[in-house]
Amino acid sequence: MLKKFDYLQPASLDEALDLLTEHGPAAQPVAGGTDVMIDAKRKKLVADVLVSLRGLKELSYIKQEESRILIGGLTTLRDIERSDLISARLPALADAARNMASVQIRNVATVAGNVVNAAPSADTAPPLLVSGAEVRLKSKSGERTVPLDAFFIGPGKTVLAAGEVLTEFIVPIPDGPYGQAYWKHSRRKAMDLAMVGVAVHLELEADLETCRLARIALGVAAPTPIRTPEAEAKLVGQKITAELLASIGEQSCDETLCRDSLRGEAWYRQEIIRVMVRRMGLSALERARAGRAG
Amino acid sequence: MKKILSFTVNGEPVSLAAEPHWMLLDVLHDHLRLTGAKEGCGMGECGACTVIMDGRTVNSCITPALEAEGTEIVTIEGLLTEDGRLSPLQQSFIDRGAVQCGFCTPGMILSAKALLDENPHPNEDEIRTGLAGNICRCTGYNQIIEAVAAVARKED
Numbered sequence: 001m002l003k004k005f006d007y008l009q010p011a012s013l014d015e016a017l018d019l020l021t022e023h024g025p026a027a028q029p030v031a032g033g034t035d036v037m038i039d040a041k042r043k044k045l046v047a048d049v050l051v052s053l054r055g056l057k058e059l060s061y062i063k064q065e066e067s068r069i070l071i072g073g074l075t076t077l078r079d080i081e082r083s084d085l086i087s088a089r090l091p092a093l094a095d096a097a098r099n100m101a102s103v104q105i106r107n108v109a110t111v112a113g114n115v116v117n118a119a120p121s122a123d124t125a126p127p128l129l130v131s132g133a134e135v136r137l138k139s140k141s142g143e144r145t146v147p148l149d150a151f152f153i154g155p156g157k158t159v160l161a162a163g164e165v166l167t168e169f170i171v172p173i174p175d176g177p178y179g180q181a182y183w184k185h186s187r188r189k190a191m192d193l194a195m196v197g198v199a200v201h202l203e204l205e206a207d208l209e210t211c212r213l214a215r216i217a218l219g220v221a222a223p224t225p226i227r228t229p230e231a232e233a234k235l236v237g238q239k240i241t242a243e244l245l246a247s248i249g250e251q252s253c254d255e256t257l258c259r260d261s262l263r264g265e266a267w268y269r270q271e272i273i274r275v276m277v278r279r280m281g282l283s284a285l286e287r288a289r290a291g292r293a294g
Numbered sequence: 295m296k297k298i299l300s301f302t303v304n305g306e307p308v309s310l311a312a313e314p315h316w317m318l319l320d321v322l323h324d325h326l327r328l329t330g331a332k333e334g335c336g337m338g339e340c341g342a343c344t345v346i347m348d349g350r351t352v353n354s355c356i357t358p359a360l361e362a363e364g365t366e367i368v369t370i371e372g373l374l375t376e377d378g379r380l381s382p383l384q385q386s387f388i389d390r391g392a393v394q395c396g397f398c399t400p401g402m403i404l405s406a407k408a409l410l411d412e413n414p415h416p417n418e419d420e421i422r423t424g425l426a427g428n429i430c431r432c433t434g435y436n437q438i439i440e441a442v443a444a445v446a447r448k449e450d
Contacts, residue, residue, distance in 0.1 A: 006295075007314035007360050037317070037356035038337050050314075054361060078350075102427020103405065105338060107350040108357070190426035191339055 003040045006049045013058060013167065017140040019051045020163045029053050029165055031074055032108035034101070035117045054108070059167055062086060071169040073112030073135075077124075078103070080111060089173055091287060092127035092180040092199050099123065099184045102191050112166040115151070118158045118224065119193070125152070125225035126199035126217035127182045128169060136168040137161075145170065152224035176212065178203040179288030181280040185272050187263075195264040196220050196272045200280040202240065204288050211235045216248070216277060221256035221269060228252040231277070240285055242278065249277035301362045303328065304372030312359045319343045319354040321362070322369060330370035330400035334429070341428030344401035345369050351408045351427070370400035373407065382445050383407055392441040394432035402428045406442045415446055 010016040020027050028047035030036045031054055039045040053059065059074035062083050069089055071080070080086050081097040100106060100114075100123050114124045115135070125148075133148045140163060148169075151158050160166060180201035186192040197219030203212045214235035216228045231252035238244055253273050258266040296311040303326065310325060322328045322345065331354050334342030338353035345354045346368040373381040380388070383403050393399050402425060409416060409424035416424060421442050422435075430438060 002315055002317075004313070004315045007358050009360060009363075033356055033358060033361075034338055034353075037358070040315070041336060041356075050358075052358070052361070102341065103408070103424060104341060104344055104351045104353045104427045107352055190423070 003043060003045050005040065005045065005047065007052060008049060009052045009055060011055070013053075013056055013138070013165065016051050016053055016056065017138065017163065017165065019049075020165070021140045023049045023051070025162060027051050031110040031113040032076065032105075034105050034109045035113065053165065059112075060110075064089070064173070067173045067175075069169075069171040069173060071111060071171065073166045073168055074110045077101075077106040077109050077111065077114070080124075081106060090127065090131055090171060090180070092130060092182040092201065092284075093124060095182040096123040096127045096184065096197075096199075099190075111169065115148075115169075116158060116160055116166055118152055118154075118156050120155055120222065120224060121194040121197065121220045122225060123182070123184055123194055123197055123219065126197045126219050127180070128171070129217035129225060129227055130180055130199040130201035130215040131171045132215065134170045135166050136170065137164045138167045139164045143167075149227060155223050174203045174213070176203060176206065177208055177288045177291070179284040179286065179290075181283035181287065183276045183280050185276065193263065194219050196258075196269045196276070197225070198273060198276040198280050200277060200284045202235070202281065202284040202288055204240075204285075208289050209239045211238055211240050216252055218252065218256060218273060220261075220263075221258050221273060223257065226256070228255040230255055240281070242282060245278040245281035246274075248281065249274040252277050297360060299359055299363055301364060302366045304368060314358070314360060316359040317355055318345070318347075318352075318357040318359050318362050318367075321359045322354060322367070328369045328371050332397060332400065334397065339429075340398075341401045341405065342398055344404050344428060346404055346408060349408075349411075351405050353427075368404070370403060373403065381407075382448065383410075383442070386441040386445045387438070390437050390441040390444065392433060392437040398428055398430040398432075402430065402438060406438075406445075409442070410446060416442075418443065421446075 027049040030050045059072040061072040077097045087094045134145045182199040184194045185196045199217045201215040214232045253270045258269040299312040300309040332342040334340035338356040343355040348365045
């Protein structure tokens with residue numbers, strides 16, 4: 001049974017922020033609605049008033065500004081999937097978008113919605129984490145930027161405050177050669193949540209062999225999407241080889257809190273992480289060398 | 295409290311008073327009696343409720359009705375040609391045994407139409423990916439994919 005809610009359609013972000021402040025805890029923002037409407041149908045929706053951000057075209061964009069990519073929070077997954085700029089500069093995010101849900105869902109679901117919903121399995125999270133993204137949060141009283149690393153605090157919980165909207169992702173583009181890749185491990189090829197998500201981002205020295213910077217992020221390996229900094233540190237300054245990446249895969253498992261769940265058991269998740277960190281590392285390396293990113 | 299909702303369906307303007315918590319599927323299926331779009335799962339997972347909104351497929355069961363304001367909706371009923379004949383996709387589905395119980399068919403055809411409108415010559419992988427949001431419990435999909443591929447081959 002669907003909860004009866006009021007549905008407001010502000011014409012601008014300012015109007016939306018006003019409405020959110022005016023209605024307080026009785027209101028929440030909604031974008032594509034692909035998570036919120038399911039909550040409403042399952043009686044998990046707390047808000048009585050939904051403030052729709054869906055019409056706010058001003059928050060849907062993908063652009064490059066000097067050495068940063070800026071992605072509007074309301075950019076749909078479909079637009080991310082089809083963006084040449086994202087494929088070239090943030091291929092891990094493109095990998096994620098193209099493997100999420102279905103065309104129908106991706107046509108309306110937004111990247112901010114995926115991040116704010118904060119499922120441990122959120123597919124856009126590991127790619128954005130390994131890319132070093134920050135999020136811009138706006139409210140009626142001002143704005144702040146938060147590193148995505150500090151955004152997730154628990155399953156379904158983030159630092160987004162009442163009255164705030166995630167308006168933009170700010171992603172730095174590295175100098176020099178870099179590559180990144182994301183693997184979504186799931187039983188079905190579409191319309192499935194990740195059992196485990198693995199993103200690897202490697203920045204190389206000019207010799208295209210030595211690692212200058214590495215980031216690894218995992219989904220469904222902990223209550224939130226996580227980075228594995230100890231494993232990352234073991235790559236820096238090293239010549240990247242398949243053997244090294246295999247040991248990094250082992251190392252990153254030690255930093256996880258995998259558990260048994262409906263979609264898979266902890267031991268299996270560890271196996272997949274072990275293998276896919278190596279494989280995504282090799283993919284990132286290949287992309288860096290192909291000049292596809294960077 | 296109801297709000298006046300106005301949009302175009304299959305080229306015709308409609309206007310009605312809608313509750314804010316109604317989904318587009320409720321309006322199309324129950325109020326406008328365009329029963330092609332169906333509730334399969336009610337959660338945006340099966341695609342039986344698929345319609346085209348401003349050129350893009352959506353799951354109408356999780357699309358708030360008020361979001362349809364000012365948009366152009368195409369349902370399966372809108373695919374008939376001007377002289378009332380089945381469209382090539384519809385005919386192809388029938389000719390190739392891609393319809394068994396028919397429950398998935400309206401949504402499946404609309405997803406196929408959206409796919410071909412964007413990519414007139416998809417390969418089999420692209421067809422499968424394009425239809426990935428539509429579940430069929432009867433056919434095993436092969437006839438559906440062939441029906442779409444056959445229409446794609448004719449479009450030159």
